[in-house]
Amino acid sequence: MLHRLRQPWSDRRAELTLGALACAVLLVIVLMVVFVANEAWPTFQHNGLRWLFPGGNVDTQINTMVNAGAKPPAADYHLRAWPLVWGTILTTGLAVVFGLIFALLASIFIVEFAPDRLRAIIVPVVRLLAAVPSVIYGLLGILVLVPFVGNHIISAHDKKSVEFIVQLSGASLLVAVVILTVMIVPIMIAICVDALYAVPRGWKEGAVALGVNRWRAMWTVSIRAARPAIIAAAVLACARALGEAIMLSMVSGSVGFAPNPFDGPRLFLLEPLRPLASTIVEDSESLQAPAVRSTVYAFALLLLFSSLLLSLAGYLAKQPMKKYGVRS
Amino acid sequence: MITEQPPPIRKILVDAPPTVAPGIAPPAGGHAATSGAAHHRRGEAGPERMTLQGLSVFYGENEAVKQVSLSIRLGEVLALIGPSGCGKTTLLRTLNRLTELTAGAQRGGTILLDGTDVDALEVTALRRRVAMVFQQPNPFPMSIFDNVAYALREQSRKRPGRSVLAPLVEDALRRAGLWDEVKDKLDAPALRLSGGQQQRLCIARAIATRPEVLLMDEPCSALDPRSTAVIEQLIGELRSDLAIVIVTHNMQQARRVGDKVAFMYLGDLVEYGPAEQIFDAPQAQRTRDYVRGVFG
Ligand SMILES: Nc1ncnc2c1ncn2[C@@H]1O[C@H](COP(=O)(O)OP(=O)(O)O)[C@@H](O)[C@H]1O
Ligand SMILES: [Mg+2]
Numbered sequence: 001m002l003h004r005l006r007q008p009w010s011d012r013r014a015e016l017t018l019g020a021l022a023c024a025v026l027l028v029i030v031l032m033v034v035f036v037a038n039e040a041w042p043t044f045q046h047n048g049l050r051w052l053f054p055g056g057n058v059d060t061q062i063n064t065m066v067n068a069g070a071k072p073p074a075a076d077y078h079l080r081a082w083p084l085v086w087g088t089i090l091t092t093g094l095a096v097v098f099g100l101i102f103a104l105l106a107s108i109f110i111v112e113f114a115p116d117r118l119r120a121i122i123v124p125v126v127r128l129l130a131a132v133p134s135v136i137y138g139l140l141g142i143l144v145l146v147p148f149v150g151n152h153i154i155s156a157h158d159k160k161s162v163e164f165i166v167q168l169s170g171a172s173l174l175v176a177v178v179i180l181t182v183m184i185v186p187i188m189i190a191i192c193v194d195a196l197y198a199v200p201r202g203w204k205e206g207a208v209a210l211g212v213n214r215w216r217a218m219w220t221v222s223i224r225a226a227r228p229a230i231i232a233a234a235v236l237a238c239a240r241a242l243g244e245a246i247m248l249s250m251v252s253g254s255v256g257f258a259p260n261p262f263d264g265p266r267l268f269l270l271e272p273l274r275p276l277a278s279t280i281v282e283d284s285e286s287l288q289a290p291a292v293r294s295t296v297y298a299f300a301l302l303l304l305f306s307s308l309l310l311s312l313a314g315y316l317a318k319q320p321m322k323k324y325g326v327r328s
Numbered sequence: 329m330i331t332e333q334p335p336p337i338r339k340i341l342v343d344a345p346p347t348v349a350p351g352i353a354p355p356a357g358g359h360a361a362t363s364g365a366a367h368h369r370r371g372e373a374g375p376e377r378m379t380l381q382g383l384s385v386f387y388g389e390n391e392a393v394k395q396v397s398l399s400i401r402l403g404e405v406l407a408l409i410g411p412s413g414c415g416k417t418t419l420l421r422t423l424n425r426l427t428e429l430t431a432g433a434q435r436g437g438t439i440l441l442d443g444t445d446v447d448a449l450e451v452t453a454l455r456r457r458v459a460m461v462f463q464q465p466n467p468f469p470m471s472i473f474d475n476v477a478y479a480l481r482e483q484s485r486k487r488p489g490r491s492v493l494a495p496l497v498e499d500a501l502r503r504a505g506l507w508d509e510v511k512d513k514l515d516a517p518a519l520r521l522s523g524g525q526q527q528r529l530c531i532a533r534a535i536a537t538r539p540e541v542l543l544m545d546e547p548c549s550a551l552d553p554r555s556t557a558v559i560e561q562l563i564g565e566l567r568s569d570l571a572i573v574i575v576t577h578n579m580q581q582a583r584r585v586g587d588k589v590a591f592m593y594l595g596d597l598v599e600y601g602p603a604e605q606i607f608d609a610p611q612a613q614r615t616r617d618y619v620r621g622v623f624g
Contacts, residue, residue, distance in 0.1 A: 116431070200466070202462060202464055202466035203466055203468055203469070205426065205429070205462065205466070206462065206466040206468065206530070206533075207468070207478070208426070208429065208455070209424060209426060209455055209459065209460040209462075209534075210455065210456070210459065210478065210479040210482065210533070210534070210537075211452045211453065211454075211455035211456030211457075211459075211479065211482075211483065211537075212452065212479070212482045213452050216482060220478070220482070221468055224468075224469070224470075225468075225469050323517055324469045324470055324471065324517040324518075324519065
């Protein structure tokens with residue numbers, strides 16, 4: 001009878017199988033990067049690294065490509081993508097910074113200070129929010145926040161002061177960052193809460209027993225110990241924010257404009273923009289035009305590259321912590 | 329540095345000069361702590377540091393500590409003994425109001441620290457004066473230096489620099505008997521130390537800010553006999569400027585380190601008195617059975 005029982009996999013066999021799978025995944029990633037880079041090549045060939053710089057109106061430049069037809073002259077590859085890159089940096093950076101601050105405070109509150117009954121409600125709700133599709137946030141943004149900002153925050157004076165540069169409608173950096181933050185915060189809170197719960201009770205009690213108040217104990221010991229997970233949460237949120245296309249295209253105004261901090265913080269926040277991911281979606285209809293196609297692939301390459309860099313940065317940031325026994 | 333044998337069991341008679349149990353010579357040279365510390369014993373106990381009056385602790389309906397009255401004196405080690413689950417840890421944790429962190433725990437009775445009700449003190453101020461060492465060594469995931477400096481940093485208003493902290497850290501590590509082992513690797517992770525070293529690091533961390541009372545909850549239960557011996561010796565050395573309360577369910581240990589012993593059973597304080605009385609002439613039948621190992 002016994003010999004008919006299924007043999008468990010040997011460690012060696014499992015190791016080989018998993019190793020092969022991992023290699024396959026790696027290969028797919030490499031192929032993807034090579035393919036995208038290859039498609040993007042003409043853009044960089046014509047623009048060089050100045051592709052990333054500011055210069056001219058990016059929307060006009062893309063329109064020229066769309067109209068250039070199947071055999072575009074070299075000049076039609078001309079693009080200065082800075083406004084789109086800047087829009088991506090701004091929305092992602094601000095949303096992740098605000099999100100991180102908010103998520104840390106919220107998770108400390110949930111883990112350490114919230115009454116049990118409140119916690120029993122908050123935690124599932126946060127997890128639910130993390131699963132809400134981003135289009136829904138975009139819809140709320142466009143139906144509620146954009147009109148609100150357009151009608152109550154932007155004054156006629158504001159509109160007049162930048163009238164010849166850009167139109168202020170309410171769809172703006174402000175709304176984009178707010179909605180993006182709301183979108184990425186739940187998953188960050190969920191990760192931070194889990195990480196704080198996983199901090200051994202002995203460390204927290206040890207700190208409290210040394211006469212440190214609970215807030216400081218959380219901050220100096222628990223948060224410290226949970227840093228790897230917090231970094232992971234930030235990287236994940238960054239990746240989501242970088243890749244967010246539809247929602248941002250709805251609430252950002254979708255204008256190839258680089259909000260200018262020198263216009264003063266108020267106007268800066270009220271100016272519209274369009275990040276790279278949204279641009280990819282919006283230009284995907286014109287992919288038959290070779291110049292557009294190459295440009296869109298260049299955007300994709302940049303995003304791909306950023307997310308790889310992000311993972312690497314997250315990994316490097318965790319290294320010094322391992323030394324002191326902070327688990328990751 | 330480390331004594332080869334466990335410290336001898338000392339039999340101390342009231343009002344008699346301290347003696348060492350025959351047959352075991354005190355370790356020669358170096359830290360002859362066992363014999364040195366013994367001079368502090370009995371008769372020299374300082375003023376009352378903490379006073380417990382009718383202390384009770386409830387976990388919901390369950391009364392874990394029942395109407396306990398005790399006093400804890402400067403320069404004296406009080407050993408709390410009793411079988412598992414009799415409320416020793418609970419009693420200890422009420423002394424620095426750590427039970428307040430446990431949902432559903434309620435305390436009755438009064439605890440005085442130098443004559444002041446501990447409820448009237450700011451809880452952080454109380455915990456700075458009444459430090460605690462836990463059953464499981466719990467060094468923070470930081471360097472050795474940062475562990476010892478942790479409370480010093482947190483308790484000073486302005487962030488002190490390393491040059492200010494270094495002598496204080498060294499002093500604490502010396503008093504905890506760990507300095508010679510770690511002086512060359514203060515920046516190494518504390519979690520890489522052995523269990524015994526980690527526990528001594530926790531002691532150093534607790535005494536770095538010069539508390540008045542040191543609470544120790546079975547500090548040796550997770551350690552090997554050799555580390556246990558080192559920590560017991562350390563307790564003997566520390567007692568001169570501290571009041572120490574140590575929980576243990578090891579009767580030999582209570583006998584070795586305790587000046588006073590309190591025997592608890594199911595939340596009741598059954599007997600409290602000088603160590604020699606509890607071990608050699610217990611008054612209550614339950615104490616007698618327990619110290620003779622009839623149950624436990
Ligand atoms: N956090 C807690 N919640 C509820 N009951 C507890 C808690 N901690 C301890 N107890 C109960 O209190 C009693 C005393 O426990 P404890 O003080 O840990 O005993 P000891 O340290 O002497 O072994 C036990 O009956 C235990 O079940
Ligand atoms: Mg206990």
